[in-house]
Amino acid sequence: MSQEMDWDQLDMNPRVIAAIRKANIKSMKEILNHSGADLQRLTQLSSMDVHYLLRAVSGVLRKNSVLTALQLFQDTDHRTSQRQKLSLGCPVLDNLLRGGIPLTGITEIAGESSAGKTQIGLQLCLSVQYPYKYGGLGSGAVYICTEDVFPNKRLQQLIEQQPRLRADVPHDVVQKIKFGNGIFVEHAADLDTFQDCVTKRIHVLLARGMVRLVIVDSIAALFRCEFGAKDSVLRAKYLQAFGAKLHSLSSKFRTPIICINQVTDTMDERGGAVQCSPGPTAKSIAPALGITWSNQLFMRLMTSRTSYLEEAIGGAPHHGRGVLRTLSVIFAPHLPQSLCYYTVNLEGVKGIKVETQT
The missing domain is CATH 1.10.150 (DNA polymerase; domain 1)
Structure with a gap:
């Protein structure tokens, strides 16, 4: 200046x-x-x-326009509203999270392989592009792949199914959104590349308003081969530094940061299994990266496959007899521990409403 x-x-x-x-x-x-x-x-x-x-x-x-005290009290401006959430594109899942994903803070989606973590991430990449009135943020998404190839074929399937999945959105609105053009894919196989991606390219996209969602799939893969058992202190410093940077981006641009994480087996001091998720699907697993990473999170969600069939809990006949999955709230300052069932099919991730759910 x-x-x-x-x-x-x-x-x-x-x-x-x-x-x-x-x-x-x-x-x-x-x-x-x-x-x-x-x-x-x-x-x-x-x-x-x-x-x-x-x-x-x-x-x-002045970068932002002035808001009056009345506007802040009424909480109606979508740029500052604390009630604004990013929809998951499914009313059942949104209901579990009281509206969807908060706009500020890091949300972790952890779970076993094939539990549906990436499917939820892809669906969020589409949901974010809808207008505010339909649960979106009217902008694109950045998807950072750290180990696997981006599932472009699956994304195209979801794009084609949007009119059917988002029946709550007028058809002309869906047709106007160029979903494929709103997703930026980055590849970061090591910590240096990831740091460069976050501090430079992602920052530019956020600053220009081209994206309002960042997904990292998966955060654990970046640390799996970089550090040995003797490097726990150094690893903790990297986790804290990356967590602080992601928090800074989220707060500055009011952008949800979604980190997909893997899970590991856990044992207590006697060698017994520790149940790490609520409900009948509890297993002896816990999200990777330990307590240092957990302290960086605003909300932790756990996905898992269950032994139940859809038909056994009253699923609609057209769902068929498939293995269910659960989405559990492990911790969040605004939510109780709870869970809901969902399926992954051609249309996408769809929650199942169960009358007897507790």
Whole structure:
């Protein structure tokens, strides 16, 4: 702000611009450091001209528009509303999370292989592109792959099924959204590449408003081969640094950060299994990366396959006899521990409403 200013970018009368240059004022900082009386004396402008000058300079420096106290109280502005959530594209799953994924903070989706973690991530990549009134954020998504090839074929299937899956959205709205163009895929197989991706490319996309969702699939893969058993302290420092950076991006741009994580077996001191998820599907597993990573999270969700069939809990006949999955809330400051059932089919991830659910 202290460097020489191009005054022509100010929306001001040329007479005022000429007076500023004649007074040898070279930066906005100089203007803000002077009182109104000093500016009148230096520029020979009227008090009204100085008033408009100060307002124009403030407008250039201010990045966000001002909100009134009434707007904040009513919580209606989508840029600041604490009630605004990112929909998962399914009313049952949204109901479990009281609206969807919070816009600020890191949300982890952990689970075993084939539990549906990536499917949920892909569905969020499409949901984020819908307008605010339909649970989206009206922008694109960044999907960072750390080990596997991006499932582009599956994404295309989901795009084709959007009119059927999102029956709550008018058909013309769905047709207008260019889903494939709104997803940016990045590959980061090591920590250095990941850091470069987050600090540079992702930051640029967020700053330009091209994306409002970041998905990392998976966060554990970045640390699996980089550190040995003796490097726990160094690994913890990296986890804290990456967590802080992701939190900073999320808070600055009000962007959900979704980290997909793997799970590991857990044992207590006696060698017995520890149940790490609530409900009848509890297993002796826990998300990878330990307590250091857990402390970086705002919300942790666990996905798992169950031994139940859809038909056994009253699933609709057209679902068929398939293995169910569960989505469990492990911890979140605004949610109780709870779970719901869901399936993954051609249309996408769909929750199953169960009357006897506890």
